[in-house]
Amino acid sequence: MREVAVVSFAQSTSVRNNAVQNEVEILMPVIQKAVADSGIPSKEIGFTCSGSADYLAGQPFAFVYGLEAIGAWPPVRESHVEADGAWALYEAWVLLQEGEIDSALVYGFGKSSPGQVRDVLTRQLDPYYLAPLWPDAISLAALQARALLESTDHTEREMAEVAARSRRDAKTNPNAQVTGDFDAEQILSDPYIVSPLRKHDCAPISDGAAAVVLAAGDLARKVSKRPAWIRGIDHRIEPHYPGVRDLTRSPSTRKAAEAAGALQSEIDVAELYAPFTSQELILRDALGLAKPNGTKINPSGGALAANPIMAAGLIRIGEAATRISNGEANRALAHATSGPCLQQNLICVLEGE
Amino acid sequence: MSDPVEIIQTPIRLEYNYTPGVARSRFLNGLAEGRILGERCERCHKVYVGGGSGACARDGIPMTEVVELPHVGTVTTFCVVNVPFAGSTVEIPYTTAAILLDGADIPLTALLQEVPAADVRMGMRVEAVWAPEDERGPTSDSIRYWRPTGEPDAPIDDVLKRMRADA
Amino acid sequence: MTAGAAETQVLTALHVLEYPYKRSVGPVIGRFLTGLRDKKLEGIRGSDGRVIVPPVEYDPQTAAELSEFIAVGPAGVVTTWAWIAEPRPNNPLQKAFAWALIRLDGADTALLHAVDAGDETRMKTGMRVKPRWREERTGHILDIECFEPEA
Numbered sequence: 001m002r003e004v005a006v007v008s009f010a011q012s013t014s015v016r017n018n019a020v021q022n023e024v025e026i027l028m029p030v031i032q033k034a035v036a037d038s039g040i041p042s043k044e045i046g047f048t049c050s051g052s053a054d055y056l057a058g059q060p061f062a063f064v065y066g067l068e069a070i071g072a073w074p075p076v077r078e079s080h081v082e083a084d085g086a087w088a089l090y091e092a093w094v095l096l097q098e099g100e101i102d103s104a105l106v107y108g109f110g111k112s113s114p115g116q117v118r119d120v121l122t123r124q125l126d127p128y129y130l131a132p133l134w135p136d137a138i139s140l141a142a143l144q145a146r147a148l149l150e151s152t153d154h155t156e157r158e159m160a161e162v163a164a165r166s167r168r169d170a171k172t173n174p175n176a177q178v179t180g181d182f183d184a185e186q187i188l189s190d191p192y193i194v195s196p197l198r199k200h201d202c203a204p205i206s207d208g209a210a211a212v213v214l215a216a217g218d219l220a221r222k223v224s225k226r227p228a229w230i231r232g233i234d235h236r237i238e239p240h241y242p243g244v245r246d247l248t249r250s251p252s253t254r255k256a257a258e259a260a261g262a263l264q265s266e267i268d269v270a271e272l273y274a275p276f277t278s279q280e281l282i283l284r285d286a287l288g289l290a291k292p293n294g295t296k297i298n299p300s301g302g303a304l305a306a307n308p309i310m311a312a313g314l315i316r317i318g319e320a321a322t323r324i325s326n327g328e329a330n331r332a333l334a335h336a337t338s339g340p341c342l343q344q345n346l347i348c349v350l351e352g353e
Numbered sequence: 354m355s356d357p358v359e360i361i362q363t364p365i366r367l368e369y370n371y372t373p374g375v376a377r378s379r380f381l382n383g384l385a386e387g388r389i390l391g392e393r394c395e396r397c398h399k400v401y402v403g404g405g406s407g408a409c410a411r412d413g414i415p416m417t418e419v420v421e422l423p424h425v426g427t428v429t430t431f432c433v434v435n436v437p438f439a440g441s442t443v444e445i446p447y448t449t450a451a452i453l454l455d456g457a458d459i460p461l462t463a464l465l466q467e468v469p470a471a472d473v474r475m476g477m478r479v480e481a482v483w484a485p486e487d488e489r490g491p492t493s494d495s496i497r498y499w500r501p502t503g504e505p506d507a508p509i510d511d512v513l514k515r516m517r518a519d520a
Numbered sequence: 521m522t523a524g525a526a527e528t529q530v531l532t533a534l535h536v537l538e539y540p541y542k543r544s545v546g547p548v549i550g551r552f553l554t555g556l557r558d559k560k561l562e563g564i565r566g567s568d569g570r571v572i573v574p575p576v577e578y579d580p581q582t583a584a585e586l587s588e589f590i591a592v593g594p595a596g597v598v599t600t601w602a603w604i605a606e607p608r609p610n611n612p613l614q615k616a617f618a619w620a621l622i623r624l625d626g627a628d629t630a631l632l633h634a635v636d637a638g639d640e641t642r643m644k645t646g647m648r649v650k651p652r653w654r655e656e657r658t659g660h661i662l663d664i665e666c667f668e669p670e671a
Contacts, residue, residue: 020530022374024406028415042413058369058537068406071413073518114369114535119608123365127541128549129574130632132363132661134610139619142602143632147621150600150645195603195640239580243621243630244572247600358554358659363541371535378531491531 004096005220005227006325006350008037009318011210014177014306017113018207023057027069027109027209034211035105039223042071045213046101048078049092051085051108052310055123058115066109077101084108085210085314086273086336086346092214093233102219108311109209117205117309125340126240137275137340138202142194144247144341145278149196151248152285156196159277160184163200163304166277170301177306178204200304203275208308210315228321228332228350232260235346240339247341250286256347257287257333267295268329271316273336275303282342283335299323313337317348324352376407379419381491387483389424391457392416399458411518424481426454426461426499427507429516433470446470452479452499453512460516463493467500476506548577551589556663559653561593563627570628574661595650595670596624596631603640612666618643622667634666642669 010033012026035042048070054062063080072078081087085108092104112120118136125131148154164184170176187200220227236252236259238245257263270289274280280302284290289297298304300319303312313336320332330352338344373381376392380403383390391402394409394416401409402422409416431450448470451460465473466482479499489495514520545553548564552575555562564575565588573592578585601620607613612634620643621630636652637643649667657663 019370019372019532020375022372022377022406024408025374025415028408028413031413055367058367058371058535065406068408068410069413071409071411073411114371115367116608119610120367123367127363127543128361128545128553129661131365132361133612133633134608135619135632136608139602139604143600143619143621146602146645147600192603192605194605197602241574241576241580241629241632243623243632244576244580357547358550358557359544361543361545361553361658361660363543365537365539365541367537369535369537370532372530372532375530378529381531382529 002097002099003217003220003229004093004214005224005229006212006317006321007039007215007220007224007227008034008213009210009322010034010037011175011311011315011318012208012308013175014206014208014308016177016205018111019113023062023109023111023209024065024068026111026207027066027107030209031069031105031107031211034213038103038213038215040103040213040215040219045103045105046077047092047095047104048076049080049088049104049106050078051081051083051088051314052110053082055120056110056112056115056117056309066107070105083338084310084312084336086317086348087235087338089212089214089314089317090233090235090346093230096214096216102217103213103215105211105213106314107209107211108314110308110310111207112205112307112309113207129241138194138197140242140340141202141276141278142197143242145201145276146196148248148278148282154278154281156188157184158281159201160187162277162280163187166298166301166304169299170305173300173305175306176301177206179301179305197276197278201277203303203307206306206308208306208311210308210311210318212314212318212321224325226325226327226352228324229353230348231351232262232349233347234259235344237339237344240343242341245341248282250282250342250345253283253286253335253342253345253347256345260347260349262333262347262349263288265331267331267333269296269299269320269323269332271298271300271302271320271332271334273303273313273316275307277304279337279342287333313346320348320350324350327352374407376405376416381493384493384495385489385491387486387489389422389454389481391420391422393418393420400456401459402454402457403459403461420456422454422456425502426452426457426479427512428473428475428477428479429453429460429509429512430475431465431473433473448473450479450499453516458516463496464498465500466498474506476509476512478502478504478507546577548575548586551575553659553661556661557657557659559657560591561624561651562589563592563624564589571626572629573624573627573631590626592626593624593651595648596622596627598635598643598645598647598649599623599630600645601635601643603643612662617666620649620667622649633664636666636668
């Protein structure tokens, strides 16, 4: 396997509603920073891959606009996934394995504010059996949360503690949107929005973008003092229909983690893409992190502090990589998810040299 | 009714609160004032008009220099439409053209009228026909259509050369 | 140059995305939906013998092509639920209701639909529910208007 590392990462500050900028305007400074910080001249980057969802913008081919932020002249080699930027990173990593390129720019972006994102996300569901019912994203997560609470030892209090911890840790994250000292007891006295989920159990609605530059082997060593090496990366998917799955477990996360070599030794930092507190508990069970011991879970605050859909998974990889590069951690795990109720999961294992 | 079900109707409707961003807003607000506003890239010096994203697509940088453009230009390419679409009020056949305004490097796509489709040609000089002042707003409908000026055609090879990305 | 008032105001506007989607359903989904039109519910037998509802063309574990249909329901058991105090515009019911996963009698997997329980206190995992059929049925998942408590 060819050595590939994250050599830079940039993100916008997530906001509830960026009514003034379009996606390209949000993206430009993020891409410029990631490229400048990478130490690799823009025109030398071998490949660009982006992740976004046209349905967030409500326009077919909206993703093509994103290319205006990268200056695609002379013509560039690029690709796109209608998925979180974490999967764009996976594609870039695969191309880097082939050896034809030595570096790649990956970005993810989206404005969740223009539409009703809870309803927009129903458009990803089975068009025959599910989509005509319009079961929104929070409702689906609530079905999963109740199953979790009723068939395992997990509790609403644990969920509230995840919410409180996330927003408290996010206080040191300048790009987070929802931060502060919330008390689990106080959260538990709030009404449900869709039982058994309360507002604090859910990620905020965010507009934002993120970019990562990957470099291979000696190039990574040349441009970065401490590259965050991708030691393993894998993603797995479960059947789509929620009624066919055991929603209280995440076998795809487990499988991806095994294949990526995540479970082989201790993890210092785990950045998990859990837009719902209940989902963090399920992911931690799958990863053997139910009792984190030494592993710091979501020091960035995670998706509960900022959830720019289509960038949030890539941000997990970026946040984990940053902690490697700045010496805070030696071994980190980043996770991204896609689809209803944790249907599809990606695991990326990062290490310092 | 015993035929097996083969088709289902699953219509969707989603509403969005859309913002075009700064550049296109400026373009549309300009139209409300009877002006055509574009912007110039400080790096490659190309002039964009028609309200793109606000980025120079060549350089990937924001454009901040605003340029006001005249209301005349050259047809660079065009197509003749023979098929109506639902809600259209334009007489068939009609011609849409990519019009390079004098001073711009990116063409605007717009409707041509007051010229038979068979007479439209690359290089033809055209001018904007505006809606009456009290009917203008931040919408591309503020310019009703474009029509020939009657000037001799512009040398099309020079015009096309200007539009090349590597020019 | 200055752009006057044009410079000062970023615009927003309502944008409506509408598609009239018509979808061909194929023989497996088509059979299930045809059944709904006739107030019948069917599952399909999977590779490991379990009865999958709603039916799928290929086994979720083995990808084998499936073809054996089994009658299920009409009633079933709620395996999980979520209370919607405020329905969203396109939901099956426009009053407070529960989403539920419902394992119909004879099925091994659960169907997702709405339950008109009237009040959240009536919802309970394990409760039995039965379909409320729409008067005019066309062969569509919404031929079931919703489920309701069996009692």
